[in-house]
Amino acid sequence: TGTLMVTRVDASLEHGAGRVPLPVLMFVVGAVGNLVAIAALSVSQRERKSSAFYTLVCGLAVTDLLGTCLASPITIATYLDPHVLMDSHLCAFHSFLLLFFSLAGLSVICAMAAERYAAICCAFKYRRWHVDRSFAQRVLLGIYLSHALVCCLPAMGMARSERQRSNTWCFIEWRSQAPVATAYTVLYGATSLLLILGTILLNLAVCGALLLMRRRTVTQPVTRASVRERWRALSSAAETQMIVVLVTTSVVVLTCSAPLVVSTYTPHVSIYSWIPRDADLAAIRIASVNPILDPWIYILLRRSLFRHIRTVSQRRRSSVRTSPPSSPQTNLFYPDLTRDDHVITQLMSNRMCVSVPHDKKRLNRAVS
Template sequence: MPPQNFTHGPVSTNETQINALPIFMFAGGAIGNLIAIIVLSVSRQERKSSAFYTLVCGLAVTDLLGTCLASPLTIANFLDPNVLKDQRLCEFHSFLLLFFGLTGLSIICAMAAERYLAICCPYTYERWRVNRRFAQKFLFFIYISHIFFCCLPAMGMSRSEVQRSGTWCFINWGKHEPVPASYSVMYGVVSLLLILGTIVLNLAVCGALLLMRQRTAQRPVTRASVRQRWRALSSAAETQMIAVLVTTSVVVLACSAPLVVRLFANLMMNKYPDADLAAIRIASVNPILDPWIYILLRRSLFRRLLRLSRRGRSTRRSSSPATQRNLFHPELMRESHVFTQLMCNANIMTQLDFVSELLSVGRKDCDVSVDPQLDRTLRVTEILFIK
């Protein structure tokens, strides 16, 4: 029988190519996740302290650990086909595939739940104090519970065995004995619930955002709505989080779903080793693709994309009411950059409260010495938000 490749079946071509492929996959997953962790670590403090980016970093660390633990066994089995014939190593390899597959789905579902609470249930979000520490505790709970659940086959609830290709180990998901079949069903049901929960939560979050944008666009601009308008205009960070969440969810679910389907298929019909091999191939690509989502959708690049999209919209709206209002207030075109720079400061909400107070009392009646730059901002704010 010709030598086998890590999730790539029988290969009868050049031996150098055979040995190089799992090494390249290992290097791609390890280097990509290391870069992603560095990118997340050097982000701004408010992002590092948020629960969402703590979960994102947890997913990157999980992918890195999965790559560094599972790939060396695969490479060693390439060099010596008898490596996985050791029952202990086979059970360990099966545990790694079970654990990291289920943990990735759980973290993605937790990210979707965090965004759902933050956007759709803000009072619950604040009452539960969902922050970085809360996310760290939840990650710890995921790891401990999944370690116990994925160790059940080694405790006798199922049995791990080398699959037909001879390159990977997994639970004996083809037998219809009550105990092994029950564990396969349990694992498949938990994975399926996590997939469905992620899809439902993502749809709910996207629907809520679209509804909020529609209501904000239809709301008339008044003095009392300055704060609400700013919150609507400052949603770039929220939009970036949703982009990261949805893109990562699509990748993880697309890579994990085939393996879950094969779990149920092997219990209901005869085994198809080629289909099982294809499912584990797809799952092995997930740790390689995930980190590039965090790298490519980082804040700076996302802002550039938003600027390009806004420029495209502004050129198409040359005859819109907003443009006509600028014709009556040419000073807005000269001083809008001051407003933009001030709005990007970390204490933006404090400045807006002060602006609202000045506007409500009246600038002439307010005995406060205003900084020249803030005074220019007041005039621009009056033009923007007051008819």
């Protein structure tokens, strides 16, 4: 029996060592990508002065970088030595990392969607609340502290961390029938699910509000021609950038995080027996791809790319009709800022000016 156990351990070591290049490659790509993204976000002086949206984007990049640098070395070590996670303290720490950074990523992307919703749909309150860089930093600090407390609860006895079936990662014991452990699993899963649903609803609200405001501005008469031209500039630059950056990031984060969130619920429902044995491992592997993809969204969707797309689009239009007037230069990572830093004011003036014709019509009807 002892010889058989040694043989199995040697075989597992050889098999694990053969799979080391993949987690090493994921670690290197994730770390380098996030470092490049953070550097790219810090190049422009104007972008550094941008407030809430830019700060939250940087916060998500830093969160992904920390998660990659802290969790990946432990995973690589487990492929080299399957006994690494047999240490209960290291297993609990690895479980904490996965819990924390998964929940933090969802919270930051939800905060980004909420910031865009407030800037577009509640422009007056947005200015009144002084939603700026320091405000976003306080939001990030609140996210980190609150999530650190929630994710420390298993170490305080509310749940137990254990090695999962593949023996390459640790997570909470989500199959436990203990009432306390079940309560924590449901709490964690419900929080993640609410963040996912909140992000989806806020993104839909932002896109719907922008499209509705654009439609009203284009189809209805306005008192000032300049307002209409300003909104055309916004819809051709800032609107496109906001929608693409926010929606693309949201789709990547939610797609990568959803399988792990679903896995926390499946042990407590009747369909659990239908789920494949390796579904948990697939879920955590999909989640580990998230910090690799996120930074390339920030890198590829740079302002220069949008300028090139807009230039090509305008050239194609000019071949059919007269080219539209050039729009002011906008900032990708804080689209509320143009050269004169008054895009929010423009949005509010658009609403006021669009509502003026309705008020005049109602007054004329009342007088007649």
